[in-house]
Amino acid sequence: GLRTQDPERDDPNHSRKAVCFPAGCSAAASFDPDLARREGAAIGREARAFGVGVVLGPAINIKRSPLCGRNFEYFSEDPYLSGEMGAALVNGIQSNGVGSCIKHFAANNQETDRMVSDSVMDERTLHEIYLPAFETVVKKAKPLGVMAAYNKLNGTHCSENKELLTDILRKRWGYEGMVVTDWGAVKDRAKGIAAGQDLEMPGGSGR
Secondary structure, eight states: OOOOBOTTOSOTTOBOOOOOOOOHHHHHHTTOHHHHHHHHHHHHHHHHHHTOOEEOOOBOOOOOOTTOTTTTTSOOSOHHHHHHHHHHHHHHHHTTTOEEEEEEETTOOOSTTTTTOEEOOOHHHIIIIISHHHHHHHHHHOOSEEEEOSSEETTEEGGGOHIIIIIIIIIITOOOSEEEEOTTOOSOHHHHHHHTOOBOSSOOOOO
16 A cells, blocks of 8 residues: 655654555455556545655566565566556556556566666566566556666666666657656666666755
8 A cells, every 4th residue: 555654753664554455466366457446546545645646556576486575565477467457556546646656677576685686587588477567557557657676687777777768668668657766776877867767766865
């Protein structure tokens, strides 16, 4: 569900009370896109009530290892199911005039050392397993944002990966929204801009 910092508390670990919905894995187990759309609409209404403009989610990554610490958040190991449920959730969120930022683009397979890990794969694996869910959500729901992952993909950090952010996302899929970094993911700002990165988060770095 929605997580936003309590404005009356300085501690980022204190969030405002919000509705706790089933995790992404549970939602996907329903095989019910309409249910996902309704859940998204409820999250969008709550975000709007809290004055939140963009919801950082849903997470569209494919489950590839039982050790991945975000598996509860990801929908499925199946690209088709993940894409359909993700598109429905995004459409629900954005039906309330609130943006959705899908993540983590792409191939975020582990939490351990994910800022330095490298997801190495051939073209067929990338395009048949890891990318289809993102493509479905981009084309069917037009999310306001896409968040680049921390990890490398075939040797290049996702936030600096031109093939991923420009050639595939923008040119091949026709995406027109913003591309944002995961928090603190920028390694080289110039390379990120050249690759198609629009927004570095968090702001206020002084650079």
